[in-house]
Amino acid sequence: MTRHFLRDDDVTPAEQAAILDLAVAMKQDRWGAKPLAGPQSVAVIFDKSSTRTRVSFHVGISDLGGIPLIISTANSQLGGKETPSDTARVLERMVSAIVWRTYGQDGLEEMAAGTTVPVVNALSDDFHPCQLLADLLTIREHRGALAGQTVAFVGDGRSNMAQSYLLACATAGMHVRVAAPDTFDPSPDVVTAAENRAAETGGSVLVVSDPVAAVAGADVVVTDTWVSMGKEDEKLERLRIFEPYRVDDRLMSHAAPDAVFMHCLPADRGYEVTADVIDGPRSIIWDEAENRLHAQKALLAWLLAA
Ligand code: CP
């Protein structure tokens, strides 16, 4: 059966670990694996802007011996003119996988249900699972292990990043905490799914409104923009509501003494994080950005072999 990667818990804990092991191997030998030799093509579709995801998939598919087809919705028949399932049925006749950055998770689900090739979520309103594979790889490199580590996400708890942190870290056996204003709590369904995973892996899940309670003793502190793509109309209100959730030196002082800071980027310095923190010695954001490449190459290779 075709495997898809639409959310972080679409892989089991063992499968997630296998993908990360493959990413480590691919990082060590960047041009050694050519599972897309042929060359096979992969469609990478964008309904929203991107720098990292666009470049890392383009370069990664090329590294794997394949051809990336980078498609903007604005120049395609998607986006109201053709359904995701009809699009998928056409693409599957020509490409080996479909990668899609979009708004609703339902579109991705429709795409996946209608096709025989793997579909990968390159960011939706609800999840950013490719970013989390990169983030887990980065945490593993800097902390030596994932299971047992404590991660605190501070900011928009309903965002794709917060919700992916919950699912991916629980899958990895980590202790994941989210600090968000009550009106921006993660979806209860996602929290339940993360709790179920944590029960399997020995991890834990905590959602609070107090950023200090989330960050206390944490090994990794994470934030993301307060205004995700598609939420621009709410910008002024969000800047007001999220003001107490800025990651600054004072908040970082509550974390473990050797804690690291992460951000998927792009960042708004002075809003969700101060320049002192994101550009300071604890920040590992550039390794995190590079690891998009290695993690996604491993994901594609794994999905094509599954
Ligand atoms: N982190 C991330 O997905 O960045 P882009 O929006 O630039 O792809």
Ligand code: NVA
């Ligand atoms: N939460 C952000 C992530 C950007 C990579 C957004 O959706 O805009």
